[in-house]
Amino acid sequence: MxxxxxxxxxxxxxxxxxxxxxxxxxxxxxxxxxxxxxxxxxxxxxxxxxxxxxxxxxxxxxxxxxxxxxxxxxxxxxxxxxxxxxxxxxxxxxxxxxxxxxxxxxxxxxxxxxxxxxxxxxxxxxxxxxxxxxxxxxxxxxxxxxxxxxxxxxxxxxxxxxxxxxxxxxxxxxxxxxxxxxxxxxxxxxxxxxxxxxxxxxxxxxxxxxxxxxxxxxxxxxxxxxxxxxxxxxxxxxxxxxxxxxxxxxxxxxxxxxxxxxxxxxxxxxxxxxxxxxxxxxxxETLSLRVQRQSDTALAVARWLETQPEITRVDYAGLESHPSHPLAQRYLPRGQGAVLGFRLAGGAAAAERFYDAVDLFSRMTHVGDVRSLILHPASTTHAHLPAEVREETGIGGGLLRLSIGLEDVDDLIADLARGIAAVVAADVTVPDVTVPDVTAPDVTVPDVTVPDAVGAGR
Ligand SMILES: Cc1ncc(COP(=O)(O)O)c(C=O)c1O
Known part of the structure; x- marks a missing residue:
């Protein structure tokens, strides 16, 4: 066959x-x-x-x-x-x-x-x-x-x-x-x-x-x-x-x-x-339909996340900015999967605000579900690892992982915008030295301009 x-x-x-x-x-x-x-x-x-x-x-x-x-x-x-x-x-x-x-x-x-x-x-x-x-x-x-x-x-x-x-x-x-x-x-x-x-x-x-x-x-x-x-x-x-x-x-x-x-x-x-x-x-029996749709949505979500000033880096091999992009083009021409990570400039404090603000994404450790899921690896799945191993493997306090499901892309982006809005409202768009980070932010913090309001279209 x-x-x-x-x-x-x-x-x-x-x-x-x-x-x-x-x-x-x-x-x-x-x-x-x-x-x-x-x-x-x-x-x-x-x-x-x-x-x-x-x-x-x-x-x-x-x-x-x-x-x-x-x-x-x-x-x-x-x-x-x-x-x-x-x-x-x-x-x-x-x-x-x-x-x-x-x-x-x-x-x-x-x-x-x-x-x-x-x-x-x-x-x-x-x-x-x-x-x-x-x-x-x-x-x-x-x-x-x-x-x-x-x-x-x-x-x-x-x-x-x-x-x-x-x-x-x-x-x-x-x-x-x-x-x-x-x-x-x-x-x-x-x-x-x-x-x-x-x-x-x-x-x-x-x-x-x-x-x-x-x-x-x-x-x-x-x-x-x-x-x-x-x-x-x-x-x-x-x-x-x-x-x-x-x-x-x-x-x-x-x-x-x-x-x-x-x-x-x-x-x-x-x-x-x-x-x-x-x-x-x-x-x-429905694998190809689900994975194609989830990959397409994940790419759209990754592109949107990349435009957000509060985010320093998006890990998704479908993006041209990802070091694995050339390998993704060779090995994954149909799509690059539906798991992605992104790092908030505000570190663990920002990740906590974002995580608690989303409504549609389920807060859980799992991937590949028809529902979209969100995880803070540094405080959950990777919490038991020594800080230097987390650092070595790129699991900073500001990292959040998403698994994209089968919901409509606009609804997912609107939900993620809620997370960004919470980060902005709490003024944790840059690392907060008074809140202990799980690990130090692992990327250079860019010049951040805090917008007045955050909407799904941004
Ligand atoms: C890449 C990968 N391999 C293996 C596993 C372990 O699978 P299970 O949870 O079914 O034991 C996971 C679980 O998240 C995974 O993401």
């Missing part, structure tokens, strides 16, 4: 032979009954196709897996209970104690937390590339035990665009798989596998589901990496469960997904409920 919009409503669907239900049914069952002793034995060890228990596979979940794999142009997918679970399964399917992961520094704060608090405790080494746009730095930081290169196609919240083809080349020069979190771009805007990513990860809680009702995550093996010649001994070496054969011998090109499904996802157990798989699949 070649065209995206056709694939998003048809790819991988499970037709219901028994009753003819047109929509993939919700198989809300813990387990599956066996016809006989022989069938039970065959499904567990004998290589017979069929389901056993929903922790290791379920028809509703499998339909979602096939659909997302098709949309990403991948060979196979594993759906799990959240984006964090997807990252965990994707990485623990590859690394073990003593291995090294090299990641872009500008990744989502939860991913950074997983690396630093979760994986590091398991003896996995982590290192961050300070300037993810610098391919020489990626190359320089690879160690003999580096087993994964990792980055986000559109970084959350800075919206820097990853040079996927460039980093993929560096990874492959060293025989290392390249894992990309494609949550903010979605396969509608960008398919990292087309540019050399080997494994693509999603928080399906965001745009794939789209309605903000459900958590989920997906890992897609693009089928580009040759597991048979890889340095991953758990895939190429003898395995007790496989009676001494290796995952590569038994599963061939599916070695990584077979291991990640049966050992990591199934035994660590971050299962996706079939109910949630159904809801995410409902969302996927």
């Amino acid at each position: 070649s065209e995206f919009s056709t694939a998003q409503v048809h790819a991988g669907e499970a037709r219901d032979a028994a009753h003819g239900a047109r929509v993939t049914p919700i198989y809300l069952t813990a387990g599956f009954e066996f016809d006989s002793f022989a069938q039970a034995e065959g499904r567990f060890g004998g290589g017979e196709a069929g389901y056993t228990y929903s922790r290791s596979g379920n028809p509703t979940t499998a339909a979602l897996e096939r659909r997302v794999a098709a949309l990403e142009g991948g060979r196979e997918a594993i759906a799990v209970g959240s984006g964090q679970a997807a990252l965990t399964v994707a990485l623990l399917g590859l690394v073990q104690a003593g291995d090294h992961i090299l990641s872009a520094q500008n990744v989502y704060s939860g991913t950074r937390g997983l690396f630093e608090n979760g994986l590091r405790r398991l003896g996995i080494q982590l290192e961050f590339v300070d300037d993810p746009a610098d391919l020489a730095e990626w190359r320089r930081r690879i160690r003999p035990n580096t087993r994964v290169l990792f980055g986000e196609s559109i970084a959350n919240p800075g919206t820097d665009i990853l040079d996927i083809a460039g980093v993929a080349d560096v990874a492959h020069e060293h025989g290392i798989p390249f894992v990309v979190d494609n949550t903010l771009a979605t396969p509608y805007l960008l398919r990292p596998g087309d540019f050399g990513a080997d494994i693509v990860v999603h928080s399906a809680s965001k745009y794939l589901g789209g309605h903000g009702s459900t958590l989920g995550g997906v890992v897609v093996d693009q089928g580009s990496y040759d597991w048979s010649t890889s340095p991953f001994a758990h895939l190429t070496g003898p395995d007790e469960w496989l009676e001494g054969a290796s995952y590569v011998q038994v599963h061939g090109a599916a070695a990584y997904t077979a291991f990640s499904r049966s050992v990591v996802a199934s035994l660590f157990g971050p299962v996706l409920s079939p109910m949630n798989a159904f809801l995410i699949q409902q969302g996927v």
Whole structure:
């Protein structure tokens, strides 16, 4: 199925032979009954196709897996209970104690937390590339035990665009798989596998589901990496469960997904409920329509924000002023996504006024919803990080992040104008030394002229 919009409503669907239900049914069952002793034995060890228990596979979940794999142009997918679970399964399917992961520094704060608090405790080494746009730095930081290169196609919240083809080349020069979190771009805007990513990860809680009702995550093996010649001994070496054969011998090109499904996802157990798989699949069916509209609105909002004197900088790769704009033109020609950040000259005090003044934007930590959302990262998602790490990753006190939904653009701009008006009314258009900022404003404060009134048209 070649065209995206056709694939998003048809790819991988499970037709219901028994009753003819047109929509993939919700198989809300813990387990599956066996016809006989022989069938039970065959499904567990004998290589017979069929389901056993929903922790290791379920028809509703499998339909979602096939659909997302098709949309990403991948060979196979594993759906799990959240984006964090997807990252965990994707990485623990590859690394073990003593291995090294090299990641872009500008990744989502939860991913950074997983690396630093979760994986590091398991003896996995982590290192961050300070300037993810610098391919020489990626190359320089690879160690003999580096087993994964990792980055986000559109970084959350800075919206820097990853040079996927460039980093993929560096990874492959060293025989290392390249894992990309494609949550903010979605396969509608960008398919990292087309540019050399080997494994693509999603928080399906965001745009794939789209309605903000459900958590989920997906890992897609693009089928580009040759597991048979890889340095991953758990895939190429003898395995007790496989009676001494290796995952590569038994599963061939599916070695990584077979291991990640049966050992990591199934035994660590971050299962996706079939109910949630159904809801995410409902969302996927309108993905292209939502993401196109949300990207178009985000660009209009970003352009408006850029004209506001109280704002020193707008982070949105669709803007010509963003350092990633040339990469956005190459990788994201249809649109640059619907997450953007902007910095108020008045720092944290101004951000607080703005945040409390908006009415239409929901104050919450989430992105990719049909509703527009606003977040103050420095005091919430990034509050636990040391100030120097926040500074390094561009999370100043004046930064607010928006996730643009499906509302009318004029209503959104009118709401943001309410935020600007509150900043102006409180006279926090420049840094206020009496109000402690979460971090010092990270940009030079321009000459600000305070307008008398702020309207949606400005
Ligand atoms: C880029 C990115 N990856 C992963 C996650 C984690 O996803 P979840 O909240 O579904 O666990 C998020 C959540 O915001 C995210 O923005």
